[in-house]
Amino acid sequence: MLFLKRQLPLFLTFLFGMTVMVCYYVPNRASDEVSGEILKWLEVMLAVALILGATVLVVVHGEQILKQKAGWAYSLIVIGSILAGVALGLWENGKEYTEEAELTSFGWFYFYLYIPLNATMFALLAFFIASAAFRAFRARTLAAFCLLATAIIILFGQAPLGAWLWEKLYHATGDRIPTMADITGFMQQVLVVAGKRGILIGVSLGVIATSLRVIIGLERGYLGGDK
Amino acid sequence: MTVRRLCLLALCLVALPSRSLPQSPPPAPAGVAAFDTPNDKGESVSVTWNPVAGEKENSVVYEVRISDRAEGPFTKAAEVKAGEGWKDEAPDLFWYFDSNKGVHHARIDPSEALPPTEKAKLQKVNEAIKEAGRPGGDASLIPGLNQEQRELEESIGQENRQIRGRAHYYQIVAKTKDGEAASPPVAATAGGNYFNTVKTPHLLLTLFLCGGIIGFIIVARRGKELFLRKIPGLAALDEAIGRATEMGKPLYYLTGRLGLSDNEKSVSTIAAMIVLGKVAERVATYDCALKVPHTDPVVAGVCQEMTRESYIRAGRPDAFKEDINPYISTDQFSYTAAVTAMISREKPAAIMYFGYYYAESLLLAETGNSVGAIQVGATDADHQLPFFFAACDYTLIGEELYAAAAYVSREPILLGTLRGQDLGKGFLILVAIVGALSATAVALGPETFGPLHYFVDFFKTPFAG
Numbered sequence: 005m006l007f008l009k010r011q012l013p014l015f016l017t018f019l020f021g022m023t024v025m026v027c028y029y030v031p032n033r034a035s036d037e038v039s040g041e042i043l044k045w046l047e048v049m050l051a052v053a054l055i056l057g058a059t060v061l062v063v064v065h066g067e068q069i070l071k072q073k074a075g076w077a078y079s080l081i082v083i084g085s086i087l088a089g090v091a092l093g094l095w096e097n098g099k100e101y102t103e104e105a106e107l108t109s110f111g112w113f114y115f116y117l118y119i120p121l122n123a124t125m126f127a128l129l130a131f132f133i134a135s136a137a138f139r140a141f142r143a144r145t146l147a148a149f150c151l152l153a154t155a156i157i158i159l160f161g162q163a164p165l166g167a168w169l170w171e172k173l174y175h176a177t178g179d180r181i182p183t184m185a186d187i188t189g190f191m192q193q194v195l196v197v198a199g200k201r202g203i204l205i206g207v208s209l210g211v212i213a214t215s216l217r218v219i220i221g222l223e224r225g226y227l228g229g230d231k
Numbered sequence: 232m233t234v235r236r237l238c239l240l241a242l243c244l245v246a247l248p249s250r251s252l253p254q255s256p257p258p259a260p261a262g263v264a265a266f267d268t269p270n271d272k273g274e275s276v277s278v279t280w281n282p283v284a285g286e287k288e289n290s291v292v293y294e295v296r297i298s299d300r301a302e303g304p305f306t307k308a309a310e311v312k313a314g315e316g317w318k319d320e321a322p323d324l325f326w327y328f329d330s331n332k333g334v335h336h337a338r339i340d341p342s343e344a345l346p347p348t349e350k351a352k353l354q355k356v357n358e359a360i361k362e363a364g365r366p367g368g369d370a371s372l373i374p375g376l377n378q379e380q381r382e383l384e385e386s387i388g389q390e391n392r393q394i395r396g397r398a399h400y401y402q403i404v405a406k407t408k409d410g411e412a413a414s415p416p417v418a419a420t421a422g423g424n425y426f427n428t429v430k431t432p433h434l435l436l437t438l439f440l441c442g443g444i445i446g447f448i449i450v451a452r453r454g455k456e457l458f459l460r461k462i463p464g465l466a467a468l469d470e471a472i473g474r475a476t477e478m479g480k481p482l483y484y485l486t487g488r489l490g491l492s493d494n495e496k497s498v499s500t501i502a503a504m505i506v507l508g509k510v511a512e513r514v515a516t517y518d519c520a521l522k523v524p525h526t527d528p529v530v531a532g533v534c535q536e537m538t539r540e541s542y543i544r545a546g547r548p549d550a551f552k553e554d555i556n557p558y559i560s561t562d563q564f565s566y567t568a569a570v571t572a573m574i575s576r577e578k579p580a581a582i583m584y585f586g587y588y589y590a591e592s593l594l595l596a597e598t599g600n601s602v603g604a605i606q607v608g609a610t611d612a613d614h615q616l617p618f619f620f621a622a623c624d625y626t627l628i629g630e631e632l633y634a635a636a637a638y639v640s641r642e643p644i645l646l647g648t649l650r651g652q653d654l655g656k657g658f659l660i661l662v663a664i665v666g667a668l669s670a671t672a673v674a675l676g677p678e679t680f681g682p683l684h685y686f687v688d689f690f691k692t693p694f695a696g
Contacts, residue, residue, distance in 0.1 A: 029430055031272050032423025046492050050529065057528025057558045064557055075576065125564035129590060132597040140621035200613050203629040207611040209655045210633025211498045212437070213444050213648040218501060222448065222644050225505040225636070226491075226533055 014221040021219035062086065089113060154191060161188035256410025257283050257291055260335075265401040265419035268338055270324050270430075273396075273423035275338045279318055280403045280414065282335055286313040294404040295337045297344045301400050301416050308343035308401075311335055326429050327688035341399050341421050396422065432689045439658070444651025451647035459646060464607055464625035465638045471581035471605045472513050480580035481520035484510055485570070485595070486534065487586020487610070488563065490527035496587045499611045500527075503585035504534055505636040506609075510583065511541035515550055523556045524573065526566040531558040567591040571598040578602045584619065585609045585632060596622030609635060662690050 020042060027035040065079035092110040100111030107115065143149040160166035161184045170184040217223035262281035267273070278295050285291075291313045296305035318325055318336035325331050342353050400416040451457055475482040486503040489496060507523065514521045523538065525531035535556045542551035559569045571594060574582065582599040584592070584607070592608075592615040599606050600622045608619030609627035619626045627635060630652065637645030670687050672680035 029427055029434060030425060031270050031427045032425070033272055034423070036272060050490070050492070053529040053532065054561070057531060057561070060528070060531070060558050061560075064554060078572075121568075122562070122564045125568050125594070126590065129594060132593045136593055136597055136618060136621035140617075203611075203613050203616070205659055206628075206630030206652075206656065207613075207633075209440070209652045209659075210502070210611070210630040212440055212655070213652050214498050214502055214505075214633050216441050216444055217644070217648055220445075222648075223501075223505065225508045225537060226501055227536075 010224070010227065013227055014224070018219055018221060021215070025219075058086070158188055158191060161185070256412050257286075257289060257405040257407050259283075259412040260293065260403040260405050260414045262334075263401075263403050263414040263417055265417040267419060267422050267424075268324060270424060270427045273421050275340050276399065276401065276419045276421045277324070277336060277338055278401050278403065278417075278419075279334050279336050282313070282333070283405050286405075289313075289407045289409075292406045293335065293337075294406060295339055296402050296404060296413075297339060297341070298400045298416070299344050299397070301418070303400075303416075305400075305402060305416075306344065308339045309337045311337055322688075323429060327684065327691075339401065341397070344399050396420065436690075440651070440655045443654040443658075444648050447650040447654065448644050448647035451643035451650070454643075457643075457646045457650055459638060459641075459649065462627065462631055462634065462638055464609065464627040464631065465635055467605070467607055467625040468510060468583070468639065469513070471583065471607060472510070472517055472519060474605055475514075475580035476517040476519040478580040481522050481577055482510075482514055483574065483579045483582040483599075483604075484521065484523045485582070485584050485586065486523065486525065486530055487584075488526055488566075488589055488591060489587045491529050491533070496611070499585075499587045499632060500530060502633050502636065503609075504530065504537060506585055506632075506639060507534060508537045508541050509636065509639040511538040512545045515542040515545035515547040518547070518550060521555050522573070522577070522579070524566075524570050525556060525558045526561060526563075528558050528561070531556050563589065563591060567594050570595060574598045574602055574604070579604050581605045581607075583607045583609070584623070585635070587612050588615045593618040593622060599623075666690055 024039055024042060027039040062083060065082050067073075068076045068079035069083065092108075092113050096108040096110035098110070099108055100114055102108055137155075141148070141152045141155060143152045160170070167184050174181055174183055214223065218226070260280040260283055263278070264280070265276055265278045268275045268277040280293070283291055293311040293313075293316075294307050295309040295311065297308040298305040316335050316337055317332070318334040319327070319331035321336060321338075324338075325336075342350055345353060398418050398420045400418050402414050402416045404411050404413045447457075472482060484507055486507060487500050489500045491497055491500055511521060521538070523534055525534065535553075538555050539548075539551050542548055560566045574595070575598060579599075579602070582595075582604045584596065586609075588595075588610050589612070592610070592612070596606060596608060596619060606623040607625045607627070608623035609632040610616065610619060611629045611632055613629065616626065616628060633652070634649050637649045666687050669680070669683040673684045673687065
């Protein structure tokens with residue numbers, strides 16, 4: 005049992021981790037085929053996991069409905085939506101359009117229910133950004149003030165009115181001040197990129213360390229326990 | 232008058248030969264070499280040659296010709312204009328050696344030697360094989376090919392199918408408007424390689440970093456005390472769990488939007504799962520409610536087992552509930568809508584966002600903020616960090632996410648990897664400083680400091696992808 009739960013998964017992790025790593029350095033068709041094959045296996049396993057996920061979803065929400073727990077009506081909507089989607093998909097053979105380029109019932113379900121609901125959620129982001137920005141830009145500390153100042157300059161440079169006003173000022177001073185494109189460009193291409201690269205280098209080192217721990221079997225948390 | 236006529240006649244005599252006599256053709260290109268393209272998958276042969284004298288002034292055009300026999304006939308495989316197609320323009324094949332400068336280069340697919348009809352057939356089959364997901368594989372074994380593609384593949388014949396593994400002859404023809412001159416043919420065969428030499432710096436750097444990490448793990452295992460700087464965001468984990476316990480409200484833990492194998496960023500999901508194991512153990516100890524909504528069924532399954540083990544380790548297997556790890560949806564906004572709704576209804580006391588996030592980060596974090604939850608964001612998605620800064624009480628930046636597991640557990644192995652990471656960081660800071668100085672010196676004094684470009688290029692290669 006311990007072999008199946010611990011040793012075999014650790015061995016497989018090491019084997020496939022090292023294989024994919026070696027394939028990265030070996031440029032030939034055999035290595036291409038090996039890594040391609042591993043990726044295919046992965047896709048198959050993910051497909052099986054998706055079935056498992058859908059089953060768990062139906063079981064959990066089915067239980068909610070049967071026991072009429074708090075919020076069971078939402079579960080009813082979830083189950084109803086899943087069944088409707090699957091039924092329409094099977095009925096229309098997974099096609100969204102007929103041969104005459106008209107929407108099928110499955111296509112209607114997708115384009116007039118799913119897509120607008122998704123877009124609605126995404127559109128909410130605009131309001132959340134406004135409220136988050138309001139909090140973030142309160143200049144209570146030096147760092148918050150720098151953030152506010154940077155944001156104002158970038159906004160000023162991106163907005164047509166700001167760019168137009170700065171151009172007037174630029175010409176009025178006899179072209180002796182930098183252009184708005186220079187200022188925003190410096191901020192975005194030098195300051196921001198420098199900060200981002202610093203973060204990315206740290207992240208890459210973290211990724212290397214974590215991957216190494218997983219591949220050589222020092223990190224076993226993902227197997228369900230440490231020991 | 233006579234003198235004038237004589238002068239005109241003399242001028243005509245001088246001018247006439249230069250107009251009517253033919254110019255000499257260009258010399259045949261010298262230094263022609265054909266060889267298997269290094270560091271590719273055996274798809275091509277590289278042909279290099281030295282430029283002929285005055286190629287730009289005479290508008291020389293080079294034709295690379297190919298044949299399966301030394302005596303020909305040769306067919307045109309590529310054309311290179313004067314001043315174009317240099318070997319140093321392909322550092323992914325030949326790296327940045329100074330010897331690559333001033334040498335023409337053309338990369339030729341040997342299938343160019345096939346007759347046009349066969350070439351078109353081979354191209355179609357190769358495209359079909361590529362679509363079926365097996366580049367370079369045996370088409371007869373590929374289920375993705377349709378009947379037409381299968382017949383096409385069979386009609387190509389074994390010999391043509393293996394065209395890349397056979398020797399071919401290459402010659403360079405220099406052409407001007409006054410004529411052409413061909414180099415003697417040279418033979419080469421395309422084949423795969425066992426090691427991509429251009430990735431040597433990459434490999435060395437990886438070995439150095441991995442060696443450093445393993446070295447510190449050994450040191451930590453021997454019991455040496457390793458200093459760990461304080462990370463406020465991680466110190467806040469206990470505060471968040473304590474708050475949730477006192478308020479009698481649940482603690483939400485999110486593992487990000489990625490699965491275990493979506494892309495190279497999926498490592499952050501593994502890091503988030505590792506931290507979950509530690510958080511779940513403390514949550515179980517304090518008898519606080521935990522909820523971990525998932526967007527990936529595999530992650531949900533693994534986390535279910537991890538949290539179960541954590542509850543057992545904490546001595547509270549009875550407190551574990553099967554609905555701690557609900558799978559919500561793989562779809563981004565379906566997941567977001569469901570989780571924001573759960574947060575609004577249950578009003579958790581604390582929410583932890585670990586892992587990789589996209590546009591949903593702010594939707595989730597702002598909803599959490601609106602219900603007054605203490606929030607800890609930890610992500611390596613640099614484009615989402617500002618949103619977590621704005622909406623969360625504590626934010627772990629990039630690498631701190633990977634340090635979290637070590638910080639929380641204080642296990643020697645994990646602490647060792649942290650010190651290894653620090654060593655790597657210190658080394659890269661040093662490389663950045665020396666590299667910047669070297670690049671500046673090369674730019675200012677190429678004659679004196681020219682060789683310093685090897686240092687810059689050595690470290691440029693791994694980071695160029």
